[in-house]
Amino acid sequence: MSRSKSCQRSGRHPSLYASLSSTEQAAVRAARAAYNQRNPSAPYYEDEEFYQQVYRAGGWFA
Secondary structure (H helix, E strand, C coil): CCHHHHHHHHCCCCCCCCCCCHHHHHHHHHHHHHHHHHCCCCCCCCHHHHHHHHHHHHCCCC
16 A cells, blocks of 8 residues: 555555755754744744745745
């Protein structure tokens, strides 16, 4: 069974962040660090959460 089918059956979705290249992941981590410096009252601790809610949704760039 393919990963996508097993994820569909279990209700889980594959990580979007994990599917990025190492260069893209480094860019997301840098953007998260910059975001957290500019927004200390609402920091993001998880790369996946930051990627989906801020970086991917709003085009945040460091």
